[in-house]
Amino acid sequence: MIKKRFFLSMAIAMTAYGVYAQGDGSAGIVEATSMVTSYFDPATKLIYAIGAVIGLIGGVKVYSKFSSGDPDTGKTAASWFGACIFLIVAATILRSFFL
Known part of the structure; x- marks a missing residue:
């Protein structure tokens, strides 16, 4: 009976020691933050x-529609231009928000 209590108390003490050895985790959070922020420049x-490639493709498509006399040219130009502007603005806002 005494051996059981001794081993149980030792197990509890070792568990508590292991919990204190973990720390508060701030070093891991700082490392993860630095890893994520290091990806923002290449991602931007x-x-x-x-956005540049989409703009070029959109320009070619709009020119093709304009040359063929398609009446839907204005709508196509607006949609491609809007997509390019959205990509540029989204990248800029995300970068300024997170960095």
Whole structure:
């Protein structure tokens, strides 16, 4: 009976020691934050590049529609231009919000 109590008290003490060894976790949070923020510059540049490619594709499509005399040219131009503006503004706002 005494051996059981001794081993039980030792197990509880070792568990408590292990919990204190974990710390408050702030080092892990700081490391995760620095890892996530290090991806913002390449991601922002990637979004700008995607916006440029979409703008070029949209320009070619609008020119093609305009050259063929399609009456739907204005709507197509507005949608492609809006998509490019959205990508640029979204990247800028996300970058300024998180950094």
